[in-house]
Amino acid sequence: MFGWEFPPKIYGGLAVASYGITKGLSLQGDVDTTFCMPKPTGQEENFLKIVNMSQVPVVWRDVWYDNIKDRFIGHTAEDYYRFRDHLYADFNYLQGLDDMGCIGFAGGYPGNLHEEINNFSIIAGVLARSEQFDLIHAHDWLTYPAGVHAKMVSGKPLCIHVHATDFDRSRGKVNPTVYSIEKNGMDHADCIMCVSELTRQTVINQYHQDPRKCVAMHNAVYPLDEEIQAIVPNKKKGEKVVTYLGRITMQKGPEYFLEAAKRVLERSRNIRFCFAGSGDMMNAMIELAASYGIADRCHFPGFQRGKQVYECYKNSDVFVMPSVSEPFGIAPLEAMQCGCPSIISKQSGCGEILRNVIKVDYWDIDAMADAIYSICQYDALHDYLAEEGIKEVDQITWEKVGLRIRECYNQLTGRGWFDNEEYLNAVRNI
Amino acid sequence: MKTICLYFEIHQPIHLKRYRFFDIGTDHYYYDDYENERIITELAEKSYKPAMKTMLDMIKENGKAFKVAFSISGVSLELIEQYAPEVLELLGQLAATGCVEFLAEPYSHGLSSLGNTDNFVSETKRQAKKIKQMFGQSPKVFRNSSLLYNDEIGATVADMGFKGMMVEGAKHILGWKSPHYIYSCAQDSRLSLILRDYKLSDDIGLRFNDASWSEYPLMADKWLSWVAGLPEGENVVGIMMELAALGFYQPLGSHILDFLRALPKLAKEMGVQFATPSEVLAKNKPVSPLEVIYPVSWNDEERDTSSMLGNGMQREAFNKLYDENIVGRILACRDRRIQQDWDRLQATENFRFMTTKNNGMGNYRGIYDSEYDAFTNYMNILGDFLKRVKDLFPDSVENDELNSLYTQIANMGEEINIKDNEISRLRARLKKLGSTEEEEAPAAPVEEPKAEAPKKKAEPKKKAPAKKAEPKQEAPAKKTSVAKKADDKKPATKTAKK
Numbered sequence: 001m002f003g004w005e006f007p008p009k010i011y012g013g014l015a016v017a018s019y020g021i022t023k024g025l026s027l028q029g030d031v032d033t034t035f036c037m038p039k040p041t042g043q044e045e046n047f048l049k050i051v052n053m054s055q056v057p058v059v060w061r062d063v064w065y066d067n068i069k070d071r072f073i074g075h076t077a078e079d080y081y082r083f084r085d086h087l088y089a090d091f092n093y094l095q096g097l098d099d100m101g102c103i104g105f106a107g108g109y110p111g112n113l114h115e116e117i118n119n120f121s122i123i124a125g126v127l128a129r130s131e132q133f134d135l136i137h138a139h140d141w142l143t144y145p146a147g148v149h150a151k152m153v154s155g156k157p158l159c160i161h162v163h164a165t166d167f168d169r170s171r172g173k174v175n176p177t178v179y180s181i182e183k184n185g186m187d188h189a190d191c192i193m194c195v196s197e198l199t200r201q202t203v204i205n206q207y208h209q210d211p212r213k214c215v216a217m218h219n220a221v222y223p224l225d226e227e228i229q230a231i232v233p234n235k236k237k238g239e240k241v242v243t244y245l246g247r248i249t250m251q252k253g254p255e256y257f258l259e260a261a262k263r264v265l266e267r268s269r270n271i272r273f274c275f276a277g278s279g280d281m282m283n284a285m286i287e288l289a290a291s292y293g294i295a296d297r298c299h300f301p302g303f304q305r306g307k308q309v310y311e312c313y314k315n316s317d318v319f320v321m322p323s324v325s326e327p328f329g330i331a332p333l334e335a336m337q338c339g340c341p342s343i344i345s346k347q348s349g350c351g352e353i354l355r356n357v358i359k360v361d362y363w364d365i366d367a368m369a370d371a372i373y374s375i376c377q378y379d380a381l382h383d384y385l386a387e388e389g390i391k392e393v394d395q396i397t398w399e400k401v402g403l404r405i406r407e408c409y410n411q412l413t414g415r416g417w418f419d420n421e422e423y424l425n426a427v428r429n430i
Numbered sequence: 431m432k433t434i435c436l437y438f439e440i441h442q443p444i445h446l447k448r449y450r451f452f453d454i455g456t457d458h459y460y461y462d463d464y465e466n467e468r469i470i471t472e473l474a475e476k477s478y479k480p481a482m483k484t485m486l487d488m489i490k491e492n493g494k495a496f497k498v499a500f501s502i503s504g505v506s507l508e509l510i511e512q513y514a515p516e517v518l519e520l521l522g523q524l525a526a527t528g529c530v531e532f533l534a535e536p537y538s539h540g541l542s543s544l545g546n547t548d549n550f551v552s553e554t555k556r557q558a559k560k561i562k563q564m565f566g567q568s569p570k571v572f573r574n575s576s577l578l579y580n581d582e583i584g585a586t587v588a589d590m591g592f593k594g595m596m597v598e599g600a601k602h603i604l605g606w607k608s609p610h611y612i613y614s615c616a617q618d619s620r621l622s623l624i625l626r627d628y629k630l631s632d633d634i635g636l637r638f639n640d641a642s643w644s645e646y647p648l649m650a651d652k653w654l655s656w657v658a659g660l661p662e663g664e665n666v667v668g669i670m671m672e673l674a675a676l677g678f679y680q681p682l683g684s685h686i687l688d689f690l691r692a693l694p695k696l697a698k699e700m701g702v703q704f705a706t707p708s709e710v711l712a713k714n715k716p717v718s719p720l721e722v723i724y725p726v727s728w729n730d731e732e733r734d735t736s737s738m739l740g741n742g743m744q745r746e747a748f749n750k751l752y753d754e755n756i757v758g759r760i761l762a763c764r765d766r767r768i769q770q771d772w773d774r775l776q777a778t779e780n781f782r783f784m785t786t787k788n789n790g791m792g793n794y795r796g797i798y799d800s801e802y803d804a805f806t807n808y809m810n811i812l813g814d815f816l817k818r819v820k821d822l823f824p825d826s827v828e829n830d831e832l833n834s835l836y837t838q839i840a841n842m843g844e845e846i847n848i849k850d851n852e853i854s855r856l857r858a859r860l861k862k863l864g865s866t867e868e869e870e871a872p873a874a875p876v877e878e879p880k881a882e883a884p885k886k887k888a889e890p891k892k893k894a895p896a897k898k899a900e901p902k903q904e905a906p907a908k909k910t911s912v913a914k915k916a917d918d919k920k921p922a923t924k925t926a927k928k
Contacts, residue, residue, distance in 0.1 A: 263452060266452060267451060267452055267454075358800070358802045358803070358806075359799070359800065366450050367803075369450070369451070369452070370450045370451055370806055370807075370810070371802070371806060373451040374451065374802075374805070374806040374809060374810070377451075377809075378743075378746060378805070378809055379746075380742045380743050380745070380746030380747075381742075381743055381746075381802065381805055381806070381809075383742060384741060384742045384743055384786075385802070388786070
């Protein structure tokens, strides 16, 4: 499996999804996952094997075992020597090679991202030659070239996981380089897993893929930790809090939320609006709120980390995700776990599997304002959504997603159906 | 002899329009005129008119052998009057044949039988009056909105003077009993119950055009053979459905009207007859009381109120709507727009749009996207409506007080009428007296005591209302008018003395 992020180091939703998928698969007992990522921290959970792409050689260097054996994060020195036996071309011209013949990665999303993606794919060639595996699974466009390369070398089926497309990120104005990487990956894939039907349609229509190889594979959530469950909400009586949580960028539609807030505040002043998150549109939003004269009711607490996110959900009466285009959007599921009713845009992928949320068009600010007002005003609606929402979201588990992925794997590899009855029953009973 | 009691419900709610919370207090018109017109004309074209024409033909062809009953809610009568008056024409023709019976039902097609008895009684009477006015029949048999029934509703209906009521023949209230007998209400034996056979009714209303059904295609002889084949003694078969089932839910292309048309002739051959509910009740006596503790209805597989009051949102809306304080004020007020809005807001569909149940058939939600949308919109409208009702009278006025004031006004009106009559009588007599005086002067003293007698009777009556009205602040206008009338009267009596 090729991935770019993995917890505990989280840049965005990709890490969480990668974790959920690998964990769900590992629980089936007979799936061995090797997760190749640019720069692990060494603190990853050990239910899967991590390969540190920064420490895979692409050039032969004569190094002593004793000198290097303690330097590895992720895989071991033995793995290193095995990789070194499978070099396939002379990459001495590459810059940034270290004493072990490896290419370093900065991790995250640096400026020279395209160069890193290319290096990642070069290393994948080494891995594909040295490792034994049945299937390649590549997460997000950054790893598609690596997946395609590995497929070329090994001839094993390639499954790519579309967590987002450039059409979502750019509201339609795609970056041609990114598009070509995405398209190439999809063209070579044997199976395209999309995080929602919405994304699947984008893949089919914008990337011209065969619908038969595209499957919608919705994300899930993990049950809340006890530590988070123990958070006691700190709500003021007679005052309601409506929360927007996410990057304050064009894709997420914060301006629609602000317009709705304005309409609600014309009617009732005892509602506060919280814009949690940061992003390039944050200052514009603050200015807009001020020009509407509602700055006293709008709060911008900035980027929320870890536990703060859940505190934010728990203290809110309504969660709003007005995304213009959201491949999946895991935030409403987390809000529902905390018993906070959610309003999401119809352009969000998670809406396809959620029933107990209010869905409005992102541009329909009247409908959004109406929904916010009625949840704040009518306790019956709030309580119904909160209770039923928790019940519903408890049913959405990574174990179930793991099983569906497993079905696709079995089809790709030509193996029989997964028939561990005990495990299947356990998952069904969640 | 097996008797089919065929009954059709004609009902279409008045759809509410998209109403945002910022409209509360500014916009008091709640209806989606376009949607209302569209739906009712479509229904009339596809279903009501063809079906009624077929029934007219059937009655002509078969003499008195074909009988049918209708019930029409007041709100849909308003809709039909406005957008499809030709349906009324056909209904009038049907009524004139004498083979059609009209039933009473709550005017609004609402849940008032569960929410507020006073309102339930008042709107049922209103509906019966309207039916009498339009079709010249006073309904004798009652059917509740969605066939809602429990023992208490039965007792109220019996008190209103109805002799029969239509009830869903749900398994959970009947148990081992058969729906093909007449039962009586457990709380009041004056009321007989005709039960709906949901299997035979749904065969026509629900499954007729369902190609995946094992009995498809359903033919009239097959269906009648099921009726004729019922065990000995099980004589009454209640077939009840919406009229829209003919032609709308089951499209005209499915030949459902041909099916209907074939029924009377074949029925005669098979020894099955048709009868109106009243005829059924006249011929069949109840076999036993039927106890129904929890309300039943004809909705969904559960046949209870879960599709209307199943979740917290529906109950919240219901409680807000039937708040005792509010209903009292609405019943007391004389504002016609409020009365009309009240009828329209009560319709059961408003609650059914909010259902979160999965009934396996897909929910029709009118103009709404989802149950939450329906709730939000309805509550916004209700918020505005309730505010208007509250603004009618100051908060400090209690409902009882209001009621007593209104009865007082009503009483005064009656008294004024009596007095007016009396005045005109006395005047007439005076005229007569004047003319006789001229002719026969000596006869006058004999007449005098007679003229005085009614005056004495009138006096205590005149004082009583004035005393009652004094401590109250309300109704000054009426009080003064009474006083005026009294003043008017004095000269009249004086002249009488002369």
